[in-house]
Amino acid sequence: MDPPDLGLWPTTRGLAHLWREQKQLVLVGLGCAFVYSTLSLAIPIVVQRAIDHSIAPTNGHRESLWPYLGAIVALAAIRFPVNFTRRYATSRTGIRVEWRMRELLYQAYLRYPRAFYDVHATGQVVSRATNDLYPVRYFIGWGMTQGLQSLMMIFGIAIVLFVVNAKLAAIALIAMPLVAILTYNFGRRVMPISREVQQLKADVTEAADESVVGIEMVQAFGREDDVQARFNVKASRVRDGVLRQARVEGLFLPGLLFLPSLSIAAIVYFGGTDVIDGHLTNGQFYLFYQLLLQLVWPLEALGWILSLGQRATASASRTFAWLQGIETIPEAAEPATLPDGPLGVTFENVHFSYPTGSEVLTGVDLEITPGEVVAVCGPTGAGKTSLLNLLPRFYDPDEGRVLVGNVDVSTVPIADLRTVVAVVTQRPILFSIPLRDNLTAARPDAPWEEVVAACEAAGVAHFAADLPDGYDTLIGERGVNLSGGQRQRVALARALIANARVIVLDDPMSAVDTQTERHLVTNLRPALAGRTVLIATQRLSTVEVADRAVVLDDGVVVESGKPQELLQSGALFSALFGEEVAVA
Numbered sequence: 244m245d246p247p248d249l250g251l252w253p254t255t256r257g258l259a260h261l262w263r264e265q266k267q268l269v270l271v272g273l274g275c276a277f278v279y280s281t282l283s284l285a286i287p288i289v290v291q292r293a294i295d296h297s298i299a300p301t302n303g304h305r306e307s308l309w310p311y312l313g314a315i316v317a318l319a320a321i322r323f324p325v326n327f328t329r330r331y332a333t334s335r336t337g338i339r340v341e342w343r344m345r346e347l348l349y350q351a352y353l354r355y356p357r358a359f360y361d362v363h364a365t366g367q368v369v370s371r372a373t374n375d376l377y378p379v380r381y382f383i384g385w386g387m388t389q390g391l392q393s394l395m396m397i398f399g400i401a402i403v404l405f406v407v408n409a410k411l412a413a414i415a416l417i418a419m420p421l422v423a424i425l426t427y428n429f430g431r432r433v434m435p436i437s438r439e440v441q442q443l444k445a446d447v448t449e450a451a452d453e454s455v456v457g458i459e460m461v462q463a464f465g466r467e468d469d470v471q472a473r474f475n476v477k478a479s480r481v482r483d484g485v486l487r488q489a490r491v492e493g494l495f496l497p498g499l500l501f502l503p504s505l506s507i508a509a510i511v512y513f514g515g516t517d518v519i520d521g522h523l524t525n526g527q528f529y530l531f532y533q534l535l536l537q538l539v540w541p542l543e544a545l546g547w548i549l550s551l552g553q554r555a556t557a558s559a560s561r562t563f564a565w566l567q568g569i570e571t572i573p574e575a576a577e578p579a580t581l582p583d584g585p586l587g588v589t590f591e592n593v594h595f596s597y598p599t600g601s602e603v604l605t606g607v608d609l610e611i612t613p614g615e616v617v618a619v620c621g622p623t624g625a626g627k628t629s630l631l632n633l634l635p636r637f638y639d640p641d642e643g644r645v646l647v648g649n650v651d652v653s654t655v656p657i658a659d660l661r662t663v664v665a666v667v668t669q670r671p672i673l674f675s676i677p678l679r680d681n682l683t684a685a686r687p688d689a690p691w692e693e694v695v696a697a698c699e700a701a702g703v704a705h706f707a708a709d710l711p712d713g714y715d716t717l718i719g720e721r722g723v724n725l726s727g728g729q730r731q732r733v734a735l736a737r738a739l740i741a742n743a744r745v746i747v748l749d750d751p752m753s754a755v756d757t758q759t760e761r762h763l764v765t766n767l768r769p770a771l772a773g774r775t776v777l778i779a780t781q782r783l784s785t786v787e788v789a790d791r792a793v794v795l796d797d798g799v800v801v802e803s804g805k806p807q808e809l810l811q812s813g814a815l816f817s818a819l820f821g822e823e824v825a826v827a
Contacts, residue, residue, distance in 0.1 A: 264343060268336045275329035276392035282322040284399050287533040289314045294526035329388065337384015341376050344559075347566060348372050354571045357637040358598055366449025371565060374444045375558040382548075382555030390548040393541035400534045407527050411517065414509050415535060418502040422542060425502070426549055429495035433488060433550055437557040440484040445561075447481055450474045492550055503539045510535060572636055572657060579654040581663060585613030586648040586744050586775055588634065593643035595629055603629045604640070605798035613648075616768075616776040618786040618806070620819060621795035627779035628669075630795065631747045634777065635664045647745060665743035669750040671734030673725070678707065679714040681733055685741035694740055700770035701736035702755075702763050703729075728755040732763070739770055746771065748778040752785050760784050783820040792816060 293311035348371060360368070404412035454470050510531050517523035588611040595604040603626045611617050619627045632638050633645050636652055645652045652660055665685065673681050682698065683689050698704040706729055710716040718724065725733070731751055738746050752760050761784065768788050778789060786792055786806050794802035794809070794816050802809055802816050809816035 265336045265339050268332045268339070272329055272332035272336060272388045273391060275325050275332065276388055277395060278325050279322060279329055280392055280395040280399055282318050282325065283396065283537065284403060284534075286315055286318050287530055287537070288403070289318065290533070291526035291530040294529055295524045296526075298525075329392075333388040334384045336388075337380045337382075340383045341380035344376055344379060344562060345372055348562060351566055351571070356572050356639075357632065362598060364449045364453070366447075366452035367445050369452060370445035370448040371562055374448065375441060375561050378441075378551065378554040378558045379562075382551045386548040386551045386555070389544055390552075393544045393548070396541040397538065400538050404531060404534060407530060408517075408523060411510065411514055411523070411531060414513055415506045415531065417509075418506050422502050425495060425498050426545060429491070429549060432491050432495070434553045434557065436484060436488045436491065437554045438560070440481065440488060441554070441557050441561060443477070443481045443484050446477045447474070450477050488550075496547070496550075503535060503542055506538075507532065507535050572639065573653075574656060575654040577654075578656045578659075579650050581650055581655060581659065582648045584744075585773060586663065587611055587613045587615075587646075588745060588775055588777065589644075589646040589649070590630070590633075591644045591646065593630070593633065593640045593645065595626075595633065595638065595640045597629075602641075603798055606643070607795070607798070607800055609793060609800055609803075611775060611777065613775055614773055615791065616771055616778070616789045618789035618792040619777055619779045619795060620781070620786065620792055620816060622815075622819065623781075625795040626798045627795055628749055631666075631749055631777055631779055634745070634747055635661050635666055663743055664745045664747060665738040665741040666747045667731070667734045667738045667749065667751045669753055671730050673718050673730055673733060675718060675720045677712075677715050677717055678710065678733070681718055682714070682737055682740055685737060685743075689740050689742070693742075694736075697736045697739035697770065700739060700763075700766045702732045702759060702766070703736045705759075705762075706732075728752075728759065731755060735763075735767070743774070745775045746777075748776065748780075750780055750785075751778065752780070752782065764788050781819075786820070794819075 289311055293308060297307040297311060352368065352372075401412065401416060404415060450473060454474065510528075514523060514528045514531050518525060518528050588609075590607045590609040593604050593607040594602060596602040607626075607630060609630075619630060621627055629638075633640055634647070634652070636657055639653065647655070647660070647664070674684065679694075680687075682694055682703070695704065698707065707714055707716075731753070732755070735748070735751055738748070752763060755763065760782070764784060764787060771788070776789075778785060780786055783806070789806065791804065792802075792806045792809055793800050794814075796815055802812070802814055804812075806816075810820060811817070
């Protein structure tokens with residue numbers, strides 16, 4: 244099923260569309276709600292007729308009660324499966340809508356640009372896909388159908404009462420305008436509180452996520468009490484918000500129960516008077532009383548449903564805000580195809596800045612020939628990582644072009660581009676799956692011989708044999724049971740196994756010791772043959788893998804040449820690495 248176009252939708256229309264996607268279940272639920280309401284009205288009508296025709300003192304007959312008894316049992320028996328079907332259909336609708344919204348949101352998460360994650364905390368991202376969807380599920384799965392059923396009951400009861408005795412019905416229903424006013428004011432008061440509570444819950448999720456992810460720092464610096472205090476403040480705000488919401492509900496909802504009680508009191512007096520005067524039968528008096536009792540729950544349900552609807556709308560508005568308000572990386576209307584064989588890389592007058600910062604790249608011009616290995620060097624903050632992130636389109640440049648194989652990357656389908664461009668980040672992420680599957684994540688069908696060869700070149704084979712189950716060892720979350728250097732080597736091997744024609748390495752050996760690095764440098768160069776490679780690094784031993792080094796400073800290329808020639812130039816490259824040469 245293709246995701247709906249939510250780009251211009253208000254929240255209510257988006258919810259309605261997702262509800263309509265479950266058309267068959269919705270129709271079943273509404274049909275059963277109508278039948279259930281009809282049966283609920285029919286039973287007291289049957290009792291009323293039994294009272295007037297079979298129980299009345301003047302013309303009562305015991306034998307005539309049996310048809311009414313049979314009718315009541317039959318109606319109740321039919322109502323049981325109808326009620327079960329209604330509940331099952333509506334619950335299933337809510338569950339499927341929640342799943343659909345979570346699916347849409349996750350699809351969006353996978354396609355949002357890296358800039359989105361630069362400005363949104365992980366806890367906020369997680370909260371929208373969890374906390375914000377539960378109220379939507381309960382409202383659609385129970386509230387919407389129950390609300391429609393309550394309205395059916397209210398109108399059905401009103402019709403029956405007016406048919407039996409219009410004057411008494413008008414007296415009984417005189418409180419209904421007050422109910423409408425109370426309901427309106429309740430919704431107006433509870434809506435902003437619901438929005439605030441959802442945001443506060445997201446803040447708590449964010450605080451918990453930061454604490455868990457940063458637990459090493461928290462414990463290492465003894466900041467447990469400070470982190471606990473900050474978390475308690477955010478949790479207390481949620482508590483206070485929920486209590487404010489409960490106070491509003493506690494103030495308004497009992498009123499929805501009190502007003503029908505006034506109607507019952509009026510019926511007891513005016514209806515009792517009519518019975519005494521002979522204008523109303525005992526059965527009709529029972530029918531009025533019983534239907535007013537049945538009116539209490541629909542009115543109470545409307546109050547609860549309105550509260551739940553306010554929470555669901557607040558939650559859905561936050562979710563749809565991200566579905567419709569975040570621009571994904573644009574795809575070309577007429578996509579281009581990359582040529583076969585080795586691919587060159589070109590940066591033409593590239594300017595780039597992050598959404599919250601100043602310009603990082605200020606006119607980079609760089610050409611890398613097919614199969615060339617280039618080390619990108621420079622002081623901290625020079626823009627090395629930013630430059631490399633433009634190649635797989637983690638970001639797009641503000642000005643200029645990035646070309647692969649003489650094709651502008653903005654015209655290449657992102658899936659195709661990232662098939663030919665493999666990336667190894669400085670802090671690689673491993674999944675909580677066996678080592679074997681982490682290695683082949685980019686190419687699950689890779690022949691095992693190629694996997695072993697890549698592991699030899701990247702130094703994974705050196706430590707894999709010592710793992711409890713070798714290549715079948717389960718890697719902990721984020722690769723927690725491997726050292727930083729081991730994670731980097733796994734990421735290197737993964738990039739080699741991907742068989743990409745362009746490889747981007749962002750400081751790939753920063754966590755590796757000197758001896759291991761020398762071994763990797765010796766073995767890595769043959770493995771990179773025929774591929775175009777860009778390596779951002781601060782270590783001369785890694786630079787030695789490259790055919791050429793380029794130096795970035797203040798967002799522009801200031802030097803380019805063979806590493807040994809640049810060392811002798813006395814310029815910035817020499818200043819960066821000359822000390823390493825002297826120590827060596």
